[in-house]
Amino acid sequence: MARSPRFGLNTREAWWEDPPRGRHGGGPDKLRWPVLSIAFTLPFLIPVTKSVLGHGRPTPAVVALLVLVYAYAASYAFFPVVFDRDRPVRFAYCAGMLAMGLAVVAAVGASPFTLLYGTAAAVFLVPPAWVVFLDGGAVLLAAGIMLVAGRFGEDYGDLITVTSVTLAMFFMSSLVRAVRRLEQANEEIATLAVTNERQRVARDLHDLLGHSLTTITVKAGLARRVLESAGDIPRAVEEIREVESLTRSALSDVRATVSEYREVSLSAELVGARAALRAAEIDADLPHAVDNVRPEFQTTFGYVLREAVTNVLRHSGAKQVKVKLGVNWLEVEDDGTATDVVPGNGLRGLTERLAAVGGTVAASARPGGGLLVRAEIPLPEPRGAAPAVRAEAAGGLA
Structure with missing residues (x-):
């Protein structure tokens, strides 16, 4: 220090x-x-x-x-x-x-x-x-x-x-x-400012490109399989169109990341996770709304969801993924083949993001295989109630 x-x-x-x-x-x-x-x-x-x-x-x-x-x-x-x-x-x-x-x-x-x-x-x-x-x-x-x-x-x-x-x-x-x-x-x-900026850009690009390129790879592979197995050209064209859209979106996000104007939405990350998991033929049990999560926590949890889903698509070999949301916590669970947690840039980046807001993130292996990632941010302490004021009878002239 x-x-x-x-x-x-x-x-x-x-x-x-x-x-x-x-x-x-x-x-x-x-x-x-x-x-x-x-x-x-x-x-x-x-x-x-x-x-x-x-x-x-x-x-x-x-x-x-x-x-x-x-x-x-x-x-x-x-x-x-x-x-x-x-x-x-x-x-x-x-x-x-x-x-x-x-x-x-x-x-x-x-x-x-x-x-x-x-x-x-x-x-x-x-x-x-x-x-x-x-x-x-x-x-x-x-x-x-x-x-x-x-x-x-x-x-x-x-x-x-x-x-x-x-x-x-x-x-x-x-x-x-x-x-x-x-x-x-x-x-x-x-x-320190230069170092912090480099770390921010590296972390954001890792989160952004890791997820986007993984999703693009999955969808491109799906389009190839469709053409090879069924010859369903309309469906393959639709997947390629989504790949094109993802590529444009990733390019826009890279520009926004470099200029520090990029924002992450938990609801948008849920939609993206649903599409990416569906393309990878992974059964996804995802919430349909994020209303129960405190608004100030949603951006941070969006990063956690993005990185956790990216890891599922890359490494897990899972068939099912379940996401749970709470007021101040998020859990991502898969039934993959992982039996141990291997720390990497993604988990390190999430740890830094959560630490910046006073939260924690932990990854643990499930007994039957797979990983459980849990992120939690402490709720702010409630303000003390205002002291009660006892009403007094108004005085008057005798």
Whole structure:
């Protein structure tokens, strides 16, 4: 069963889910992003580089600081490469970026605004719960570093800015996740709709063509036997005319099935079953009316009758068929040679049709041979009677 889509962070599972991917994977463009990342990191690189080189002649410590600064900026350019990787890789990337950002803040004395590159990456790469832990922890550590360095009062505004921008991106990423989940849900709905439509057409064509072609075969065989045995040309011509009529009707039904405008009538199926069984020289005990069947059940029972009679004509070898109708049930019984029920497309299709209206269909072997097919749909529960209202004597003025 398909899982219900979640479009927000209102469930515990949503907080620990990986960011959903778009139709084509999603994420920044792997060719354009490195160029854009240079523009994004220049406001950080220029002042920090000046600050590091301002200590005088380059020393190994200064070179190490420069390597740290530029490694932090370069890692930001690899954001789209990590976007489609597994969770451990994305987690390690975000943790590493935040660690380098904190090291730059501590060792170089850079503004806490430097952390924004790491916090932004985490927002879009890891589950929301981990965003809270990683980014929240990084902001708290940056505040601790600033307190120890004695510059908290000077740079606390930048720290507030980083926190505010990170929160804004967090909610923006939640919106992006919701949109992508909605895209996935729409794709699943479209796939299910196509699958259901294919199943409907396949089921209807099976029911329609199976019955129509079987009846046509029986009547064509009857016409052949009449010509071979008795040479009764008028009767054979009449049977061929019925075959022609059935062929035209089947073609019309195929067109209606494809366009989903075809309707089945229980009374019409009884008439067709009577003619088909008579042509197959099977004694048919059929009801003459369907008035005792609830109107909303008649279409479904029409499908059941059609499929059951088709199976009798094809496989049963029966000499007699009996059909019974009730308010909410239908039974088709034959005296054929079947001793067991062999599930097939027809029974599976009937099961789906009955299940759609809350009903059931069952086929069982009779003790003396033959099959009994019974379909039943539960009656709707009666509405509760309206409470009685006791009449009160009208009051008047004394």
